[in-house]
Amino acid sequence: MERPRPTRLGGRALLWAALALPALTADRLGLNEPRPAWQQAVGVAVLGVAVALSRRLPLVAFGLAAALSLAAASALFTVSYGPALGVFALLLGLRAGRARPAVQCFAAVACAGTARIVLVGVDPAPEWLVMTGTLLFGCVFPWLGGRYWRQSRELAEAGWLRAARLEDEARFAEERARLRERARIAQDMHDSLGHELSLIALRAGALQVAPGLAGEHRAAAADLRAAAADATDRLHRIIGVLREDDDEPVPLAPAGETLEQLVARAAESGLPVRWEPAARGGPAAEPGGVAERLLHRVVREALTNAARHAPGAPVTVAVTGRATGTGRAAGASVTITNGPPTQEGSRPAGGGTGLLGLRAAVTAVGGTFEAGPHEEGFRVSAYVPDAPEQRPTAEPPGPAPFRHARRRVALGLGAAAGVGVVLVGVMFGWYAYAEKHSVLDPAAYTKLRLGTPEAEVEPVLPERDVNDPPDDRAPAPPEGADCRYYRASGELFVSVDHFRLCFDAGRLVAKDVVPRIGLTGEGREEYEELSQ
Numbered sequence: 001m002e003r004p005r006p007t008r009l010g011g012r013a014l015l016w017a018a019l020a021l022p023a024l025t026a027d028r029l030g031l032n033e034p035r036p037a038w039q040q041a042v043g044v045a046v047l048g049v050a051v052a053l054s055r056r057l058p059l060v061a062f063g064l065a066a067a068l069s070l071a072a073a074s075a076l077f078t079v080s081y082g083p084a085l086g087v088f089a090l091l092l093g094l095r096a097g098r099a100r101p102a103v104q105c106f107a108a109v110a111c112a113g114t115a116r117i118v119l120v121g122v123d124p125a126p127e128w129l130v131m132t133g134t135l136l137f138g139c140v141f142p143w144l145g146g147r148y149w150r151q152s153r154e155l156a157e158a159g160w161l162r163a164a165r166l167e168d169e170a171r172f173a174e175e176r177a178r179l180r181e182r183a184r185i186a187q188d189m190h191d192s193l194g195h196e197l198s199l200i201a202l203r204a205g206a207l208q209v210a211p212g213l214a215g216e217h218r219a220a221a222a223d224l225r226a227a228a229a230d231a232t233d234r235l236h237r238i239i240g241v242l243r244e245d246d247d248e249p250v251p252l253a254p255a256g257e258t259l260e261q262l263v264a265r266a267a268e269s270g271l272p273v274r275w276e277p278a279a280r281g282g283p284a285a286e287p288g289g290v291a292e293r294l295l296h297r298v299v300r301e302a303l304t305n306a307a308r309h310a311p312g313a314p315v316t317v318a319v320t321g322r323a324t325g326t327g328r329a330a331g332a333s334v335t336i337t338n339g340p341p342t343q344e345g346s347r348p349a350g351g352g353t354g355l356l357g358l359r360a361a362v363t364a365v366g367g368t369f370e371a372g373p374h375e376e377g378f379r380v381s382a383y384v385p386d387a388p389e390q391r392p393t394a395e396p397p398g399p400a401p402f403r404h405a406r407r408r409v410a411l412g413l414g415a416a417a418g419v420g421v422v423l424v425g426v427m428f429g430w431y432a433y434a435e436k437h438s439v440l441d442p443a444a445y446t447k448l449r450l451g452t453p454e455a456e457v458e459p460v461l462p463e464r465d466v467n468d469p470p471d472d473r474a475p476a477p478p479e480g481a482d483c484r485y486y487r488a489s490g491e492l493f494v495s496v497d498h499f500r501l502c503f504d505a506g507r508l509v510a511k512d513v514v515p516r517i518g519l520t521g522e523g524r525e526e527y528e529e530l531s532q
Helices: 006-025 037-053 058-072 082-095 100-120 124-208 215-238 259-268 290-309 353-364 400-436 442-447 454-460 522-530
Strands: 273-276 315-323 329-338 368-374 377-385 482-487 498-504 507-514
Touching: 006 037, 006 082, 037 058, 037 082, 058 082, 058 100, 058 124, 082 124, 100 124, 124 215, 124 400, 259 273, 259 290, 259 315, 290 315, 290 329, 290 353, 290 377, 353 368, 353 377, 454 498, 454 507
Parallel strands: 273 315
Antiparallel strands: 315 329, 329 377, 368 377, 482 498, 498 507
């Protein structure tokens, strides 16, 4: 088990001292009803336990603070434990990941407070409103603030992680692009130079069998043919190693060379190849376009393979165009077919990387590629559309989780604010109702006489008496009497005069006027006359 750090222990001690201070001083300052010393000591000890559990068990810590507040006051609000309640609610939102346990705890506190108010409450309606307001503004709002703080930190950390991940992905993508470009350059060099070396080997073979050539020249031609073939194999093995500074691709094919010119150049080198143009005439693909460049690579690779692996075999290059309903070519197809070799010196097939590279290049633009044995020879066919297909690129994940998290926090705060507004409205309505229905008409007050039976006084009294009587400004009541306070005016949010009626043994034994705050001199004497 991890041992708490000294700084962490010091922080908990300071928190406990800050929360214990109002619990010890509120009673002495007259902000709470006086309590025995043992109750204060128990409250301070419970706060210490709650502080110790606040990091690992924040829900339990909040529950202890709520239990203390309910034990001290049925309306949940006390100066002694109100700050602790708000602090532990804030820590609950900051340290607890799930919201449901906290909501259930708030509901349990509301139910427990309601039950206590119903059982022991003096005036249930105002006490329940005070408890609900304390639960909302002293618990739910701090809890939402803690959750917002927690989610803000998590979003900030997730944002930094996402930025670092995007930087890594961009670096890896750049590296992969560079490697792909190097591989493409290597493939183009292999195809182009291999083709040229194969044509050199063909010319050397034709020179070797030419009539009237001296023996030493025939041997030199044979050596030249073998050297060209060996150079092709070595090129195939080592072309993958490129210099690090070869970043830009170099055009390796002859500039502006068409498919027909490529076939004609191969035929001039001694390759028995026949050209079959498209039936509709004209180029099968748009000159200089992507389709023509890909078809050029396909034909060049196929002719090179035929010269290497099937020397002397007849080769046919057929090009056709695929038209749409409007007559415009939608793409072009090329088919290269060679028969079985008729001369000695065929070399075994290599790794097939050239055909694999062609297949990847053709299918990448939405075309089709096929290569395989045909009768006794070999056939390569490819179809390339004029308009290469645009492959959809995967979009990086957007900030949807961040928007959802912010939306949840905003909805929670908005809902709590809406409930708060409704609750404040209800409390204001109840305050206005209670104050208006606890007004005793001064004329009715002056008609009351001491010794009048309580049953005769009741009809002139209002429905309610005052919930918060100004007993601190009133004279000492008669011993054993039941005193009630009534407002002399229906004004709200201001200090007004109050009437006090005291009953004992079913009769009115005292009537007093409690002047409003700040009333002195002649005004006070006027109200004293009313009490006579």
